[in-house]
Amino acid sequence: MPIDPTLPYDDQNVFAKILRGExxxxxxxxxxxxxxxxxxxxxxxxxxxxxxxxAYVSWDDFSGNASDAEIAGFVRAVGAVARAAGVVEPGYRLLANIGVDAGQEVPHLHVHIFAGRPLGPMLAR
Incomplete structure (x- = not known):
């Protein structure tokens, strides 16, 4: 079920449970x-x-409420993960689904890194 990114953070979401080690x-x-x-x-x-x-629901929530250190640390982490996975060449895609229309399923900001094959067009036509 898609998530409304304006809803308050739900600390029982799957990513919150992963962060707590549950x-x-x-x-x-x-x-x-x-x-x-x-x-x-x-x-x-x-x-x-x-x-x-x-505990951030969406990119809007994160960019508006996270500290400068959190924002820089998260963005740097995405790059570090891509480099460590060896996907910088020949390329990778970043995707962040935000809200109902984009199909966000977990109410915790997350970025997908996709790689390992040609990924085709950005959106289905």
Whole structure:
């Protein structure tokens, strides 16, 4: 079910539970600002999710309420994860679904890193 990004943060969402260690995840990166792990239902040969450690529902929530250190740390983490996964060449796609129209399913900001094959056009036509 798509999420309304204007709703308050739900601390029982799956990513909040991963951050608290209540649900296992195959982590590939972790620091004070971000955690990255393999998606349990990959949509590409490489499909990694990167989430901020703070309780943010959407990009709007994050950019408006996170500290400068959190924002910089999260953005740097996305780049570090892509480099560590070896997907910078020949390329990768970043995707952040925000809100109902975009199909956001978990009410915690997250960025998908897709790579490992040609990914086609940005949107279905």
């Amino acid at each position: 649900i296992p995840a195959k982590k590939v990166y972790e620091d004070d600002y971000a955690v990255a792990f393999h998606d349990i239902a990959p949509q590409a040969p490489h499909h990694i999710l990167v989430i901020p450690t703070g």
